Amino acid sequence: MNGSVLSEIVAAGVAQITMNRPERRNALDRASYAGLIEAITAAEADESIRAVLLTGAGNCFTSGNDIKDFAAAAAAGEGPRVAIDFLNAIATTRKPIVAAVEGFAVGIGTTMLLHCDLAFAGATASFRLPFVTLGLSPEGGSSYLLPLVAGGKRAAELLMLGEAFDAATAAEAGLLNAVVPEGTALEHGLARAKALAALPPQSVALTKMLLKRGTAEVVAETIAIEADHFGRRLRSAEAMAAFAAFLKK
Template sequence: MTVLLTSDADGVRTLTLNRPHRKNAIDAELWEALRAALVEAGEDRSVRALVLTGAGGAFCSGADISQRVSGAHPLYRMRTLTEVTLALHELPVPTVAKVTGIAVGAGWNLALGCDLVVATEEARFAQIFARRGLSPDCGGSWLLPRLVGLQQAKRLALLAETIDAEEARALNLVTWVVDTGTVDAFVDGLTARLVASAPVALAQTKALLNEGAEHTLREALASEARAQAVNFATADVPEAYAAFAEKRDAHFTGRWAVPGRTAGRSEDKT
């Protein structure tokens, strides 16, 4: 059985965790497949948005603790989890978690690592680590305080409570809660809007927001100035202006629009 399903449609790549018999608990094979798939998605310019979801009515029940543990030191085993988390966080395209059923432990933190989270009404969430004698991983200790504040983060992590989709939304851990029957159409519409946007500008915006919590205002302003310089070097800015003037939808490509040097021209002297 293929543990990670990959599909592409209209610029959207969907990665589906496919171990439904274990509620998509992630074993060593799936961790490796997920790492490779995220790196590949980041390098594929045809991918304009990414959806992470699970098969069989569950998102992910966390790491598969039923799997036989190898003799390697836990720090080495954790390296793959670290690389998956960073690859997801640093992916230059918008990411959407489509959560049906349970999302617990590392599975929930993978969802939180996405830029947007769409959950169905029956979705359930838990930072289950404390019940397993463990502490949060996959970025949970970094993500939770930034999303809900320190006190609520401690409540979720220390008590390992299970919360429903509506409470998760109230805590800013879910972006939208939708009916199960409409979740696919909702995510399709959402990703279509993302794909229609300027890809370079979205990548710059995502990076600015991710970095902003760690920056001073002065540092953030400097980063914004650099990002705008990158944006103005694409064909998307003049296309947006033209579309506005012509009262039509813009067609964004992310194409580099700075003229190159004339062939045969000697290098400038300094």
């Protein structure tokens, strides 16, 4: 792993993957995405790993895409390919993924929860889907999955207005299993990951496959369609202006 992503065995059969740029609130740049893909791929290939625990360092999940890095990519004419590769990796892994969220879960920090099997957040965690406010568009299959779990009206509110929302709203919208006391999300996530790791692994994997079977094809298609629009928006005048304004703060 590179330093922006850490992977370690924290219990029998449980690999913890930690987004590790606390000085940037774990904002994800291209190196971070590459590290996440590597960690997920390694866990998937290791038969001794039965569950993955996903979290962020410094009491923060992730503040989303590193805007400076994305602006540089857009200026160079590059699309968000590595981010899409990460989303495809987390959406298709056979092993269960448990997310533990504290602090901020912004943008892809929220949409990736739609692909985690279980998710827990501290009571003061803050979520946001600021794609429209940045001149962008939804990603990660969220335009399909969020209406599916939250309902059309709530999904439109969260995706179109792009306003911050609290952990209770995230749970109500189907992004979380439970809201737990501040500072205990990792503890709760680890307990659930250990419980999953103790179960017959082939049965767990089969159950996950069956749960996702009805939506897997359309999720993959939606991720691809969203990625095309997102890449175009990334190079748009609206996005460039929004990035410039953000970087001046």
